[in-house]
Amino acid sequence: MRKLSLVSIVLLIVSLPTFAGGLLTNTNQHILFLRYLARDASTQIDAVYSNPAGLAFMKDGFYMSFNGQSAFQTRTINSTFAPFAGFGGDATKKFKGEASVPFIPSLFAVYKKDKWAFSGSFAVTGGGGKATFNDGLGSFESAVSLLPGLLNQNPNFAGTDKYSVKSFMEGKQIIFGLQLGATYQITDNFSAFAGARMNYVSDSYxxxxxxxxxxxxxxxxxxxxxxxxxxxxxxxxxAAAYEAAGDAATAGAYRQQALAATETAEGASDKELDCDQTGWGVTPIIGLDYKTGKWNVGVKYEFNTKLNIENKTKVNSTGLDEFDQGVNTPNDIPSLLTAGVSYEILPVLRASVGYHHFFDTHAKMADNKQNYISQGTNEYLAGMEFDVCRWAQVSAGMQRTKYGVDDNYQSDMSFAVSSYSYGFGAGFDIAPNMKLNVAYFWTNYDDYTKNTDNYNGTGIAGTDVFTRTNKVFGIGVDYKF
Incomplete structure (x- = not known):
């Protein structure tokens, strides 16, 4: 009897980005992003995140902004693998994960006085979602699906052609960010920013x-x-009976078969993982802004964040050491360069464009996945805002996100798919010192097809087609004291 070997659950690198942005970064921190998108040259309170050097051109005073977002995402993998036919008769299966975050808060504050602006924010700067796969994933089931073929190699079990399994996976990723910094207006047109963000990771699988x-x-x-x-x-x-009869050779043969049966039983036994992960790291941030007439230009650079996450494991019967208590895994947040230009076309009409580049290849990742990224993520943004009347504005924008990952990066547990995002909304001046922002934002993702001759290490060909959906609703209040 051949020993049955089942690949255990692999959850550690599940990626759950719910917002806009790169592989680990959420760029939609404020509702103004949701309804406009191209905010990289902003001189309003959302500039605390998007263009902190631009805060120097706000009017003197103390500002606060509170924002809430609701995000809903699906992650769908259509997997084709011949042995899947043993469970339901179809070699193609759909594995669907749903992530929902009913409320994601963010808080911004600015104190502007003369040439100085001091700012801070607290937000979910990465992740933010919990994804649930009620039927597991193809990488889980592919190992189990080999069971009939392995048993058929023994004449005693010929005819085995069906299997079944109960499989489940749920993962949550959240990176909380607390940012503080200072902006100084060097000349009438030029300002600079320096600050940092403390990131705290809280994951669970x-x-x-x-x-x-x-x-x-x-x-x-x-x-x-x-x-x-x-x-x-x-x-x-x-074997014991043959040993009692003095036939050691036959007894030994039975013992070997018993050992193989025990290994098969153990290989097909229940596998479970319950693991939390935590870690922290600091992101230095610098920025510049140049404002002249109707034009404004903003640039920001966030340095690479060295970050390791440590396991706090409750249960690990997978047999994999990387899930053991206390094991550390690299999970760097890539450095980010943003640049934006805004222009006042008319007193009631404004337009902006922006560009983001994430230096993904410089960030250390679990299993050295950064080696499977040919170039960093690029994002291109554009938006416009129109004053409908003295107290109301409408706006819309779009973003193209283009990832540089290859097939070796992609898996049903962690995949990145290029996309187009769109947002629209409105702002209402509900009081002389208070504005209400509302917005709707959604993303259309490309399909990514991965063909392999060695599906999940099984030695058999297979195909995965990855895609997502994403919808975000937001409402926020900006207040000036």
Whole structure:
């Protein structure tokens, strides 16, 4: 009997970006981004994140902004792998994960006096979602799907052609960011910013493979672990009988078969992982702004954030050491360069464009996945705002996000798909010192097809087609004291 080997659950690198931005960064910190997008040359309170050097051109005073967003995302993987036909009869299966975050808050504050502006913010700067795959993932099930073929190699179990498994996966990623900094107006037209953001990571992953069954030798569906535990017991009894009779050679053969049956039972046993991860790192940030007439130009650079996350493991029966208690994994936040230009076309009409580049190849990732990125993420943004009347504005914008990842980066547990994002909304001056912003933002993702001759290490060809959906609603209040 050949030993059955099942690949255990691999959850550690699940990526759950819910917002706009790069592989780990959320760029929609404020509702003005949702309804305008191109905010990299802003001189309003959202500039605390998008263009902190531009805060020097605000009027003197103390400003605060509170924002709330609701995000809803699906992650869909259509996996084609011939052995999947043993569970339902179809070689193509859809694995769908749903992520929802009913409320994501962010808080901004600015104190502007003469040439100085001191600012701070607290927001979910990365992740923010919990994704649930009620039927697991193809990478989980592909190992189990080999079970009928492995059993068929033994004549005693010929005819095995069906399997079943209960599989589940849920993962959550959140990076909280607390940013502080100072802006100084060097000349009438030129200003600079220096600051930092403290990032705290809080991740959690839970998943399992349970109750693996097969129609052994063409019979009824039975639990594989229970079945082969029983077979091992019978073989050990036979070995003991031959040992008592003095036939050591036959007894040894039965012992070997019993050992193989035990290994098969253990290989098909339930697998479970319950692991939390935490870590922290600091992001230095610098920025410049140049304002002249109707034009404004803003530039910001966020340095690479060295960050390791440490396991706090409750259960790990996967047999994989990387999930053990106390193990550290690299999870750097890539450095980011942003640049934007805004122009006042008319007193009631404004337009902006922006560019983001994430230096993903410089950030250390789990399993050295940065080596499978040919170039960093590029984003191109544009937006316009029109004053409908003295107290109301409408705006809209779009963003193109283009990733530079290759096939070796992509997996059903962590994939990045290029996209187009769109947002629109309105601002209402509900009081002389208070503005209400509302917005709707959605993303259309490309499909990414990955063909391989070695699907999840099985040695058999397979295909995954990755895509997502994303919708975000937002409302916020800006207040000047």
């Amino acid at each position: 839970y998943g399992y493979l349970r109750d693996i069954k097969a129609n052994i030798a063409g019979g009824d569906m039975v639990n594989v672990t229970d079945y082969f535990t029983g077979v091992a017991g019978q073989l050990n009894q036979a």
